[in-house]
Amino acid sequence: MYSPPPPPPQRRRAVVVVLAVVLSMVVVAAGAFVLVGRKDSNTSSGVNPGAKPPPTSALPARRKLYAKPPSACSLLGSPTLQSVYPGATGEESDQDTPELENNYYSRECHYSAGGKGDFGLRFMTVRLHVVTGEGALDTTKGTFPAFVAHLPQSINIPTIEGQKAVRGYGDEAHLIYGIDSENCRTAFLLIRSQNATIQVRYGGCNSSGGMELHAIDQTTALNGLYTVAHEVMAHLVAV
Secondary structure (H helix, E strand, O other): OOOOOOOOHHHHHHHHHHEEEEEEEHHHHHOOOOOEEEOOOOOOOOOOOOOOOOOOOOOOOOOOOOOOOOOHHHOOOOOHHHHOOOOOEEEEEEEOOOOOOEEEEEEEEEOOOOOOOEEEEEEEEEEEEEEEOHHHHHHHHHHOOOOHHHHHOOOOOOOOEEEEEEOOOOOOOEEEEEEOOOOEEEEEEEEEOEEEEEEEEEEEEEOOOOEEEEEEEHHHHHHHHHHHHHHHHHHHHHO
């Protein structure tokens, strides 16, 4: 695997600190599952609609650095959200650490259906991490390869079915997907766009009745992930 050259000495500490903060956020995200309640006592199937194929239109490249990130929940419109996660709404949270050598801003939108819909397990999150200040772009570039290398250990996917670099999302992006520790299928896309790192996670299980859950199929997981990522990036490049 390609190892980037070390950053200039005055920036090494910033790279290490930012990487540690970002990786800690991914570990927290790994357990963010949402158990959607049974709609009524006669529900016999908890299969949410399969996600439609994602948009194929090319996304424009971001030409300037980001300042503070926008609200993560504002990056996904209701029609797209309901197409991949019926009944869901988003809840925003943030974490800013301006005391670092490079200012670090984080925004997260965690989606849940709040007991609406059929019985099933769904999880979906969108996270933005923006580094600002001197050397922000170099710091973000420098942390990305290490971030990718740590993905198998830092996200909750014991059985990896596939991972690869993908084009068309930001300046660089990496996909990983497989079966998580709940025996559900999850897909995770890590994107770098200038001085921002974007994380999109989508996955879940369906129920065939009772409490038994079955992983959503691979096509549904990847279509859902790419559909969300496409709209998120389309909004981000325009802010």
